[in-house]
Amino acid sequence: xxxxxxxxxxxxxxxxxxxxxxxxxxxxxxxxxxxxxxxxxxxxxxxxxxxxxxxxxxxxxxxxxxxxxxxxxxxxxxxxxxxxxxxxxxxxxxxxxxxxxxxxxxxxxxxxxxxxxxxxxxxxxxxxxxxxxxxxxxxxxxxxxxxxxxxxxxxxxxxxxxxxxxxxxxxxxxxxxxxxxxxxxxxxxxxxxxxxxxxxxxxxxxxxxxxxxxxxxxxxxxxxxxxxxxxxxxxxxxxxxxxxxxxxxxxxxxxxxxxxxxxxxxxxxxxxxxxxxxxxxxxxxxxxxxxxxxxxxxxxxxxxxxxxxxxxxxxxxxxxxxxxxxxxxxxxxxxxxxxxxxxxxxxxxxxxxxxxxxxxxxxxxxxxxxxxxxxxxxxxxxxxxxxxxxxxxxxxxxxxxxxxxxxxxxxxxxxxxxxxxxxxxxxxxxxxxxxxxxxxxxxxx
Amino acid sequence: xxxxxxxxxxxxxxxxxxxxxxxxxxxxxxxxxxxxxxxxxxxxxxxxxxxxxxxxxxxxxxxxxxxxxxxxxxxxxxxxxxxxxxxxxxxxxxxxxxxxxxxxxxxxxxxxxxxxxxxxxxxxxxxxxxxxxxxxxxxxxxxxxxxxxxxxxxxxxxxxxxxxxxxxxxxxxxxxxxxxxxxxxxxxxxxxxxxxxxxxxxxxxxxxxxxxxxxxxxxxxxxxxxxxxxxxxxxxxxxxxxxxxxxxxxxxxxxxxxxxxxxxxxxxxxxxxxxxxxxxxxxxxxxxxxxxx
Numbered sequence: 001x002x003x004x005x006x007x008x009x010x011x012x013x014x015x016x017x018x019x020x021x022x023x024x025x026x027x028x029x030x031x032x033x034x035x036x037x038x039x040x041x042x043x044x045x046x047x048x049x050x051x052x053x054x055x056x057x058x059x060x061x062x063x064x065x066x067x068x069x070x071x072x073x074x075x076x077x078x079x080x081x082x083x084x085x086x087x088x089x090x091x092x093x094x095x096x097x098x099x100x101x102x103x104x105x106x107x108x109x110x111x112x113x114x115x116x117x118x119x120x121x122x123x124x125x126x127x128x129x130x131x132x133x134x135x136x137x138x139x140x141x142x143x144x145x146x147x148x149x150x151x152x153x154x155x156x157x158x159x160x161x162x163x164x165x166x167x168x169x170x171x172x173x174x175x176x177x178x179x180x181x182x183x184x185x186x187x188x189x190x191x192x193x194x195x196x197x198x199x200x201x202x203x204x205x206x207x208x209x210x211x212x213x214x215x216x217x218x219x220x221x222x223x224x225x226x227x228x229x230x231x232x233x234x235x236x237x238x239x240x241x242x243x244x245x246x247x248x249x250x251x252x253x254x255x256x257x258x259x260x261x262x263x264x265x266x267x268x269x270x271x272x273x274x275x276x277x278x279x280x281x282x283x284x285x286x287x288x289x290x291x292x293x294x295x296x297x298x299x300x301x302x303x304x305x306x307x308x309x310x311x312x313x314x315x316x317x318x319x320x321x322x323x324x325x326x327x328x329x330x331x332x333x334x335x336x337x338x339x340x341x342x343x344x345x346x347x348x349x350x351x352x353x354x355x356x357x358x359x360x361x362x363x364x365x366x367x368x369x370x371x372x373x374x375x376x377x378x379x380x381x382x383x384x385x386x387x388x389x390x391x392x393x394x395x396x397x398x399x400x401x402x403x404x405x406x407x408x409x410x411x412x413x414x415x416x417x418x419x420x421x422x423x424x425x426x427x428x429x430x431x432x433x434x435x436x437x438x439x440x441x442x443x444x445x
Numbered sequence: 446x447x448x449x450x451x452x453x454x455x456x457x458x459x460x461x462x463x464x465x466x467x468x469x470x471x472x473x474x475x476x477x478x479x480x481x482x483x484x485x486x487x488x489x490x491x492x493x494x495x496x497x498x499x500x501x502x503x504x505x506x507x508x509x510x511x512x513x514x515x516x517x518x519x520x521x522x523x524x525x526x527x528x529x530x531x532x533x534x535x536x537x538x539x540x541x542x543x544x545x546x547x548x549x550x551x552x553x554x555x556x557x558x559x560x561x562x563x564x565x566x567x568x569x570x571x572x573x574x575x576x577x578x579x580x581x582x583x584x585x586x587x588x589x590x591x592x593x594x595x596x597x598x599x600x601x602x603x604x605x606x607x608x609x610x611x612x613x614x615x616x617x618x619x620x621x622x623x624x625x626x627x628x629x630x631x632x633x634x635x636x637x638x639x640x641x642x643x644x645x646x647x648x649x650x651x652x653x654x655x656x657x658x659x660x661x662x663x664x665x666x667x668x669x670x671x672x673x674x675x676x677x678x679x680x681x682x683x684x685x686x687x688x689x690x691x692x693x694x695x696x697x698x699x700x701x702x703x704x705x706x707x708x709x710x711x712x713x714x715x716x717x718x719x720x721x722x723x724x725x726x727x728x729x730x731x732x733x734x735x736x737x738x
Contacts, residue, residue, distance in 0.1 A: 043692035045525055069679040072671075072691035079675050086589045088597065197504055278501045278700070294700045297497050 035332045036065045037339050040080065040090035043070035046293070047096065049355035050343070057342050064335045084109065084329065091330040092339060094146065094322050099405055100398040101135060101143060102231035104325065110142045111326040116337050117141060125344040126364040134395055135323050137230065143323030144340055145362040149289045150389035151207055151317040153308070157301035159200065159283040163188055168284070168305035170381040172316065172388025175309060182284065182308040186259040189283035196268060202259040203284040204266075204277060205250065207307070208318040210411040212397045214246035218312035222401070231402035232444045238433040247418075247425040255421050263419050288320060289386070293358035296375045304377055304385050307392075317389035320396045321362065360386070403443040410435060493517075493707035500703055516708045527681055528689060528709060535686040536716065538603045539667045545607035546614055546663035547656055553610045554618030555644045559630065569619075575612045580672070588676055598679040603670070607663065614659050621655040622648060657724040664720055668713075686713055 041047040047070070054066045069090060071079040077099055083089050095101055104110050122132035127145055135143030153168065160167055165188060169177050186202025193199040207213050211221045219242040223235035237243050253260035261269075266276040277285040280300045285291075286307055295302050307316045324343065326336045342348060349366035352359060353373055360370050371386065372379035398404040414432045417423040487507075492500065493516055495509045520528040557569050591602040625648065633643050649656065671687040678684055684692075690709050694701040 042695055043688070044695045048525070067679075070681075070692075071675050072688060073695035074691065075672065075675040078672070082585050082588050082676055085585045086592050088592055280501075297501075297700060299498055299501055 034063055034065055035335045036067055037092060037332060037336050038067045038069055038090040039339065040069050040071075040083075040093040042073050042076055042096045044073065046356045046359055049352065049357075052355055053343070053348060053351070057339065060342075061335075061338060064338060066339060084327070087329065089327045089329045091332060091336040092324055092326060094143075094324050095399070096322065100396075100401070101323070102400055102402040103404060105137065105142055106230065106402050109325075109327055111328045111330060111333055113141045113144070113326055113333070113337065114139075116333050120341070125341075125362075126346065126366075127344070127362050128364065128390070131319075131321055131362060134321055134399065143325045144344065145321045145323045146340075146343060147322040147359050148362045148390075149320040149322075149360055150386055150393055151286060151307055152289045152292065152385055152389065153284055153286050153305040154277060154291060154295075155284045155303045155305055156277070156280060156282065157303050158280070159189055159300075160303075165189065167303055168308070170305055170384045170388075172306045172384075172392055174306070177306060177308045179308050179310045183253070183257060183259065186253075186284065187257070190259045192258055196265075199265065200281045201261045201265070201276075201283070203253065204260055204282045204286070205253055206285065206287050209397060209408055210415055211407070212318060212394075213250050214243050215315050215394060216310045216312055217242075217246035217249055218310075219243040219246040226401060231400050231404075233401070233440060236433050236436050236440075238429045238436070244426055244429055247429065251418050251425055254419070262421065263416075288318070289360060289389075292374060292377075292382075295377065301376065304374075304382055306385055306388050314392065315394045316392040317394070318396050319390070319393040321399065403439075406439060406443065407436065410439060489707045489710060492704055493711050495704050497700075497702070497704065513704065516704050517712075520705060520709055520712070526689065526693070526705070527684070528712075530682060531684050531686045531689040532712070534600060534683060535668060535713075538600055538685060539664050539716070541604045542607040542667040543660045543664050545604060546611060547659055549608050549610040550614035550659065551618050551622075551649065551652070551656065552644065554615045554622055555648055557615065558619045558622030558625075559643075559648075572612050572615055576616075584672075584676065591677065597677060598683060599677075600683060600685075602677045603667070603673055603685070607667070611663070614663065617659060618652070618655055621652055625651060661720060661724055665717065668717065 039050060041050065048068065051068050054068070057066060058064065073096070076096055080090075080093065095104055122129045131145050131148065132141075134145070135141060155168060157167065165185060168182070168185070171177075182203060189200070189202040191198060191200040205213075207216050214221055219237070219240070221237055221243060222233035223237065226233040254262055261276055261282060269279040269281050270276040275285075275287070275291065276282050277287070277291070278294075278298065280298075284305075292304065310316060324340045326333050326340075330336055343352070344363060346363055346365045349361035349363040350369045353361060353366065353370050358370075358373055361367055367386070368383075371383040374382060398408065401407060410432065414428060414435065418425055418428055488505075491507065491509055494512045494514065495506070496511060496513045499506060499509060499511070520526055553572075557565065557572075587602075587606075591597060591605075596602050596605075629647060629651075630643055633647050638647070669687060670685075671691060674685045674688050675691075678688065686709075690706065690713070693706050693709070
């Protein structure tokens with residue numbers, strides 16, 4: 001019996017031995033007055049490249065150590081929330097998950113950086129002042145921009161060549177490049193066929209999220225005060241005639257004009273890859289500029305153009321500015337700011353373009369280098385498109401409206417019946433307005 | 446004699462010429478189902494061997510034009526992916542979880558199955574009621590506990606809970622243990638066995654099927670778990686396979702490397718297949734037995 005008990009004991013020792021050796025890498029080092037800053041980010045190469053910048057930073061700031069923690073995109077928010085609840089929150093992060101700036105701000109997660117800025121202005125890092133202002137509330141700074149994406153039009157040069165159509169212009173001031181002209185072009189580029197391998201569509205109008213699209217047509221879903229009162233709309237305009245008209249125009253591209261792909265078509269040609277443009281069956285695609293980063297992987301020649309002039313003279317592009325925040329529980333905001341400032345310098349921003357595989361820097365001096373980063377596309381054209389997009393851009397709603405992830409889900413779910421062609425816009429919108437009002441009442445109490 | 450031979454010959458002839466229609470239909474249905482089941486697996490293998498450009502070809506090619514074996518090589522050589530390391534971590538956590546679950550749960554189940562005490566039913570129900578608690582309900586308290594213990598960013602928070610038994614497994618094992626005849630235990634006691642030995646030399650060897658079931662379930666759960674590792678693990682050296690693979694797709698700004706992802710999926714299925722192959726006989730037996738009783 002003792003023999004067996006001995007075996008049991010050995011068994012357990014082995015188990016715990018295995019466990020102990022497997023996990024001996026624990027160790028939070030703190031030497032003397034050295035300070036460790038945690039930088040929390042999405043676990044994907046276009047974000048985790050900051051790890052490569054650490055050695056240089058640490059050699060310049062011997063008293064600061066940087067530790068990078070990360071989570072996959074889908075789990076980004078849940079890990080952040082539980083870290084904060086466990087008083088183990090990172091020092092520096094951004095709204096890289098589903099939540100937006102206003103969500104973080106309203107939950108009281110962000111530190112007011114103003115006392116540590118010591119007169120820092122956007123100009124010190126070649127950041128346009130109006131981009132800096134996005135993350136100011138009541139004159140206090142809660143975030144500093146790092147990357148800025150815009151809306152662009154990508155087009156498939158091969159399809160244009162096939163029907164001998166001139167390429168769309170890159171100049172935002174070219175007033176002949178209008179929405180109607182785009183529709184006209186799209187008609188020539190569409191091959192309406194039941195056969196999937198022949199079918200081809202003229203344009204995929206993916207301007208912003210669903211509730212931001214009417215803005216392009218000069219209609220606002222939310223009342224004006226949303227932009228000044230902390231992202232809480234007091235009124236919803238979904239049943240106003242101009243908003244209904246806008247949605248009719250957007251979904252008319254699919255169902256009346258038949259020049260845009262149906263969701264079913266997009267799904268079947270792009271399958272798991274998400275964007276139907278990649279399949280080479282869409283001639284023009286209005287998308288976020290991040291799609292550019294993959295341009296060298298496309299099976300066709302790609303060009304970049306201005307988003308055509310729509311009924312709204314002022315807004316033709318959605319700006320997606322990614323800032324860096326210092327979280328409220330940070331014990332070393334001064335050192336955290338040092339790290340942020342380092343990431344904004346022209347030299348580091350230039351380096352980041354290559355390391356990240358094409359993240360657009362917010363530092364306008366570094367941006368020059370970004371424009372020449374795309375194989376087969378003329379840097380001058382990209383520059384022109386980006387500058388035009390900044391000029392006619394409006395900040396993405398998810399950065400500005402409180403509880404945006406829930407609002408966006410509502411729009412996606414409710415508008416699906418319109419996108420699938422089962423219902424008309426005017427039948428669905430009043431319903432969405434009701435639901436949205438209830439949602440806002442609940443979350444903005 | 447010759448009459449019988451003739452009849453035999455005729456029947457052979459008839460068998461040769463007559464087509465068994467219901468059987469044929471059955472065969473065709475089975476074939477169709479088989480193809481339908483194999484297709485996703487086939488596309489997984491085929492995508493894992495495609496180049497990035499070929500991934501976007503429409504209609505998708507059934508067999509890759511060029512077999513990109515380097516996808517597999519890249520998994521192990523690309524320093525940003527660290528696939529080998531994550532594979533090891535997942536194996537360590539998986540194996541340790543199996544050992545922990547099997548021993549702790551069977552120990553507790555043994556107690557519930559073989560001894561009667563005042564309130565033991567109450568405690569059993571209490572244990573079972575923990576099944577109703579969803580993980581998010583205990584997520585943050587447990588996170589706090591392990592962080593306070595200084596175990597954050599190590600594999601221990603993923604392994605240790607399994608050493609404190611799981612309600613589901615206790616239930617499964619207890620049901621099985623209860624069916625073992627009392628006479629066996631009486632005989633054991635007469636031969637001078639202490640209680641712990643009744644557990645170790647009598648109960649466990651007799652419970653092969655149910656232990657195999659518990660082992661497979663706990664390994665699968667640990668192997669597929671994503672949320673717990675995401676919460677606890679910070680440094681890439683400690684990541685498990687699900688985090689690593691989720692990270693491959695996690696960028697919203699980039700085309701996902703589906704070919705690498707499929708190669709990784711293919712490799713990640715191997716331990717599960719191996720475990721099934723080893724435990725299959727006992728596993729099937731186990732389900733049948735526990736199902737009947």
